[in-house]
Amino acid sequence: MVSPWRAGLGALPAIAAVVLGLSVGLGGYTFFVARGASYLRNDPAACANCHVMGEHLSAWEKSSHRAVATCNDCHVPHDLVGKYLTKLSQGARHSWAFTSGRFPDPLRITATDRRVVERNCVRCHSALTATMRSTDDRHHPATDSCVRCHASVGHWVR
C-alpha cells in the first residue's frame, strides 16, 4: 500500500508550483478567478467553479451518492495530511491545465486519483466489502477494483 506520506512527498513539487504560481501571478490569478480558495472547502460547488467540472456536478446531482458523498468524500484522501496535499496538488494541476487549456476532453482520471477514489469507496464500505477483499494477495496483484463494476456511482456522464 502506498502510504499517505509517500503520496504526499510525490505531491511536493506540485505544492511548490502552487506557491510559486501564487507569487508569480499566473497560477494565482487562475486560483483567484476560479475562486481557488473554495477548492479547500467541502462544497461540490467549489469544484464546479470550473465549468469543466460542471458536467460531473450535474451528473453527481442525479447519482446514488448525491445525499451521502460529496466530491471531496471520493476524490480526496481522508487522512489529514494526504487531504491537503492532494487538494493542493490537484488544485495546482487543474489550475494550470485550465489556464493553459491543455487537458484531455472528456476528462480522464489519473491512476493516482483513481487509487484515492477507491480507497474512499472502501473507507465507507469497509464492512460490506471485507469478504470480497479478503482474497486479495500479493501473488495476484490486480485487486478487484471497485470502479470496474461501479463506474457510475458518483456520476454517470455518458
Added chain:
Amino acid sequence: SDVTRKQDDALNPFYRVVELADTTTDPAIWGKNFPIQYDAYLRTVDMVRTRYGGSEAEPRTPTASDPRDTVSRSRLDANPRLRQMWAGYAFAKDFREERGHAFMLTDQEFTERQQVAKQPGTCINCHASTYAAMIRLGNGDLTKGFEVLNSKPYFETRKEVTHPVSCVDCHDPKTMQLRITRPAFMEGMRAYKASLGVKDYDPNRDATRQEMRSYVCGQCHVEYYFKGPEKRLTFPWANGLAADSILTFYQKDGHKDWTHAVSGAPVLKAQHPEFEMYNQGTHARAAVACADCHMPYTRVGAMKVSDHHVRSPMLNINRACQTCHKASEDEMRARVETIQSRTHTMAAVAMDAVLELTNDIAAAVRADSTLPAIARARDAQRQAQFLLDFVESENSMGFHAPQEAMRVLALSIEHTRRGQTLLRGGPAR
C-alpha cells in the same frame, strides 16, 4: 491490491469454526466456516430454462443401472441432425443439455456414452473433486497423481472420488485465495503462453486475481483430447486459443476422435470451449471474468459475497450485468437473444451444409472408392465439422464472442464449399 487490501487492520470477515486441511474435500466441512457460500453452492441442483441455456428437468424413473430421477433435455432429440454429424461416435447415442455443478458426477457416470465405449479415468478430471485424490495417488505429487488418474479405466477412478467439484478444487483453504489445481490447465497455459513468447508460465505464480476469476473455470470449460496411450488430458493450445488455431494444432498432430460412420472421414469432436471462445470476445479484452457474470457479488446481510450458485446469468441479469450495463433487464436479455439467435440460425445453415458434404463423400465412395479427391474431401469435412462443432458445443450460443463465433461458422461453410467442389472437379457437366 494496495488500494483495498487490509485497510481495516485485521481483515477477517469469517468466523472459522473448523480447521481446513489442504485436502479437505467434503464441502459440508468448509460450509461450517463459510455457510453463505456453501448454501449457494448447494443450489446448483436447481433447473431453470432460459431461451438457449439453463436446463430443464425431465423426470425419469430410476433404474438399477441409472439411479437418476431427473435428467436434462436431450439435445439429440432437439436437433436430430446431430446424430448424423456424430455418426459412429458415442455422442450420437446420448448428449444432453448441461446442468448445474451438483450433477456433474452422476451425469458423467450414467450417460449412455459410458455404455457404448470404454472411457478412461481421464474423464474424471473435470467431473469431480479430484484434488485430494491426485495428491493421495501421487503420494503428494500432484502431477504424478494426475497421471495415475488418467491411466486407469473410468470406473476404477470413479471409486477414488466422492464429490462434484468442491471448495478445495478452487480455493487455498488457508487464505481462501483462488488456486489452480488441474495439471492439464497448467500444461495447456504453459504451451499457450510459450506461443506468445512467455517462458515457463505458472498461473498459480503469475496470474492476477482477476485472471484467476476466469482461470479456475478454464480448468474444465475447455476443448480437450486424450493424448497418447497414457490418455493424458491435454488442452490443444500450443498454437493459440482461437478455433482455427486449435484446428491447426490438430491438423499438425493428426489426432482424430473417430472415423465418421457415413463418410469415413477422420473426424474430431469439439467440446465446451467456453474459455477459448470467451477469450476472443470484447468482455475478455475488457478483463471481465467468468465469475463476474456467473458468480456475481450478492449482498447477504452485511456482506458482499460471490454467488456460489453458478448458473446462467440470464437468470440473474440484475446482478450479473446491470452493475456494468445501465440498460433495462429486458433490453439486456434482448441483446443477448439477438446475438444468440443469429448464431443459432447460422449454425443450422452450416450444419445442413456439412451434412450435405458428408453424404456427398459417401456417394462418391459408393461410386468409386479409389477417387483421389475423396481423401481431400474427407479432410475438408473434418475441418468444417470441427469448426461448426466448436460453436455448436460452446455453451453460450455465441454470446461469449459474437463476431468470432460467426467468423468460425463462416470458415466452416467455406471448408464445406471447398470439399464439395473438390469432390466434383470442374463445373459444367
Added chain:
Amino acid sequence: SDVTRKQDDALNPFYRVVELADTTTDPAIWGKNFPIQYDAYLRTVDMVRTRYGGSEAEPRTPTASDPRDTVSRSRLDANPRLRQMWAGYAFAKDFREERGHAFMLTDQEFTERQQVAKQPGTCINCHASTYAAMIRLGNGDLTKGFEVLNSKPYFETRKEVTHPVSCVDCHDPKTMQLRITRPAFMEGMRAYKASLGVKDYDPNRDATRQEMRSYVCGQCHVEYYFKGPEKRLTFPWANGLAADSILTFYQKDGHKDWTHAVSGAPVLKAQHPEFEMYNQGTHARAAVACADCHMPYTRVGAMKVSDHHVRSPMLNINRACQTCHKASEDEMRARVETIQSRTHTMAAVAMDAVLELTNDIAAAVRADSTLPAIARARDAQRQAQFLLDFVESENSMGFHAPQEAMRVLALSIEHTRRGQTLLRGGPAR
C-alpha cells in the same frame, strides 16, 4: 484572459450576425453566425489515413477535363479482384476510398465512372447542397423539385448546385434543429416503418432528437437504386434494413444494376450501407448516434459544440469514444482493429469464393449454354455477390455491427456454395 473569456462565453453561445433564410445555401453566410462550426466544417478537406479508413492524398496534375490536384487512393488498385467482381460495370473503371465532405461534389463530377456511363441527375441528391435547388425547381414543393432533379441528365443537374452538403441540408435556420431534407429518406423510412406496423411515418414530425443525430446521415450513407424510367432515388427498405431483407426486396422486385461481363448474371451493386449496417449493431440498440462518434462534442472555450469536422473517429478517439468507454486510446484502437481485421480477412475469403463461382458459370456457359442449372447458379452469384458487396462497400470494415457483418459474409459464402454445387449436379464423377 482565457478564464474570464470562458466564463463569458457561457452566457451567449450564439451571436447572430446575419439573418438566414430557409434556403440560404452558402455555408460562409451561416459561418458568420456560427464560426466555430463553420471552421470545423471547412477542415473536411484534411486527408489522414487510418488502418482501414480515413483517406490518403495522392497528388495528381490537374487537366482540363479533371481539375483535381489530389485524389484518394484507388481501391481497385488496392484490391484488383474488385475489377473482376464488377466486370462490365462503371465501378470496375474507377472506385476510390471516400474522403471528406468537402470533396463530394468534385469527386462525383470527375470520377471516371462519369465517362463510361451516362449518369442521371439522381446522383446529385447525395453529393451537393440540393435543398434550395429542389425548392426552386419544385416551385416551393420539395418532392416535385426532387423529381425534376432526378429526371435530368447529371451534367444538367450539376449546374443547379454549387456547394457540397451544407448547413441548410441538415439544419432549420431558425432553430438550428436538425431536419430531414431528402425525400428519398422520407419515403424509405415510411416504407420501412410501415413494415413494422407504423403508419405514415414522418421523421421530421416523429423522430426523437437522438434519432435525428443519425437520420441526417442516413439520407446519404445508405444503399440505393434508381427506380423506373424516372430514375427516382429509392432506398430498398420495405422489407427491413438488414442485408438479407434488402436482398429479399431486390429478389421480389427483380431490379438489376447490370449484367456481369464474365458470367452473364443479373447482378446488383451495394453501396455504402452505413446506416443500415449500423442499425444492426449494439451501438444502435444502445441509441448511440452517428454524430456521437463522427461529430463528438468538443469543448471550445466554455461551450460544447458538435465537431463539424466529420471524419473517422479513429482520428479522434478521446472525444469520440472515451466519453463512454474508459479504456485507453490504444486499447480502443486495438478493439476496433481486431474487429476490422477479422472482417477484412473473411471478406477476402468470400470474394475468392464468389469469383470462383463466376468463372465456373462462364465455363459452364462455354460448355453448354442451355444447361438449366445456369440460371439458378447466376441467381446464386447475384445473391452471394450482393451480400459480400454489402460488407465490402460498408465503410466501417465491420465495426458498425461486427457480428452482423460476419453473418452477412457467412451467408454470402453459403450462396456461393449453393451455386457451385447446383452447377455441378451430384458429386462423384
